[in-house]
Amino acid sequence: MITALGGGSGAAKFLKGLTGVISPSELTVIVNTADDMDIYGIRVSPDIDTIIYRLSENIDEKKGWGLRGDTFEFLRAATRFGFPAWFGLGDRDLATHLFRKSIIDGGGTLSESTASIAQRFGIGEIRILPMSNDWIETWVETDAGEMHFQEYYIKYSMRPTVHGVNIKGTLEASPAPLVLESIDGADILIICPSNPIISIGPILKIKGVRERLINASGLKVAISPLMRGKPLKGPADKLMKGIGMEASSTQVAKLYADFLDVLIIDRSDEREKAAIEALGISVLVTDTVIPDDQSSERLSREILHFIESLDRTSNK
Ligand code: FO1
Numbered sequence: 001m002i003t004a005l006g007g008g009s010g011a012a013k014f015l016k017g018l019t020g021v022i023s024p025s026e027l028t029v030i031v032n033t034a035d036d037m038d039i040y041g042i043r044v045s046p047d048i049d050t051i052i053y054r055l056s057e058n059i060d061e062k063k064g065w066g067l068r069g070d071t072f073e074f075l076r077a078a079t080r081f082g083f084p085a086w087f088g089l090g091d092r093d094l095a096t097h098l099f100r101k102s103i104i105d106g107g108g109t110l111s112e113s114t115a116s117i118a119q120r121f122g123i124g125e126i127r128i129l130p131m132s133n134d135w136i137e138t139w140v141e142t143d144a145g146e147m148h149f150q151e152y153y154i155k156y157s158m159r160p161t162v163h164g165v166n167i168k169g170t171l172e173a174s175p176a177p178l179v180l181e182s183i184d185g186a187d188i189l190i191i192c193p194s195n196p197i198i199s200i201g202p203i204l205k206i207k208g209v210r211e212r213l214i215n216a217s218g219l220k221v222a223i224s225p226l227m228r229g230k231p232l233k234g235p236a237d238k239l240m241k242g243i244g245m246e247a248s249s250t251q252v253a254k255l256y257a258d259f260l261d262v263l264i265i266d267r268s269d270e271r272e273k274a275a276i277e278a279l280g281i282s283v284l285v286t287d288t289v290i291p292d293d294q295s296s297e298r299l300s301r302e303i304l305h306f307i308e309s310l311d312r313t314s315n316k
Pocket of ligand 1: 007008009035044045046047049050065066086087088089090093150153154
């Protein structure tokens with residue numbers, strides 16, 4: 001059994017390759033929900049949808065989110081009534097959100113709606129678990145005031161300078177069903193190449209998750225989302241620097257050092273290998289750029305082979 005923890009587009013691309021090299025029924029994904037947001041009276045869950053759309057091959061490849069071929073007529077019509085139009089809610093995507101809303105308004109949970117949506121997109125054999133069914137939202141403090149992460153990321157295109165990140169609701173939130181069990185029961189735990197602050201960070205803040213990871217018997221592996229201090233997409237470096245951290249693979253290793261066994265870094269960060277190994281973490285240096293399914297499958301195959309080589313040496 002493999003349990004992966006991840007967020008949006010980077011995690012989805014990695015997981016798409018992983019499901020090409022292992023049986024999907026062996027995979028559990030614990031997904032970040034701190035990007036969730038209420039808009040037009042609908043609760044959207046971008047990271048869950050991005051993973052389901054990518055794994056079911058319905059993603060809009062160009063954007064990296066939303067449904068392929070989607071249109072935005074609702075959004076255009078909504079502006080007539082003064083609705084905000086900065087969040088690209090597609091017409092087909094809207095059906096997913098309304099279905100999720102119908103389950104939750106009917107007394108169901110985000111876990112149940114996620115399992116049902118995955119089922120209807122034909123990937124029900126993969127267990128996709130929200131990290132929690134409770135309200136959690138990421139807000140960023142910027143020189144333009146405090147705002148929801150999505151507003152910072154989309155409406156203001158990450159232009160405002162970030163001074164702080166508040167992941168609201170994690171203290172009160174409980175792990176969703178099967179989350180802790182899927183950490184305990186995993187042979188391998190993979191931290192996907194997602195933003196360590198707002199995609200992986202919130203999952204690690206959920207009650208019990210971090211200590212289960214520390215005590216889990218499975219091998220814990222992470223893929224750094226940074227190359228020469230930059231992510232392929234998104235604000236990871238801006239947020240890390242905004243809260244006074246270095247934006248580097250070494251810094252990522254330090255954030256996970258209390259549970260991590262292996263960190264996968266890109267060749268462009270090879271010079272950081274020794275500093276990361278000094279933290280007691282094994283390092284695999286390879287090409288972590290995964291623009292398509294075959295490069296993503298190659299990365300997963302390399303990681304699984306590296307893990308087997310570790311097992312062989314450790315069993316000696
Ligand atoms: N990202 C954008 O850059 N612009 C958008 O308009 C946008 C709309 C959107 C709608 C639904 C959805 O599930 C995701 C969407 N995303 C958009 C991506 C989203 O902001 C990111 O995937 C995550 O929140 C960050 O990982």
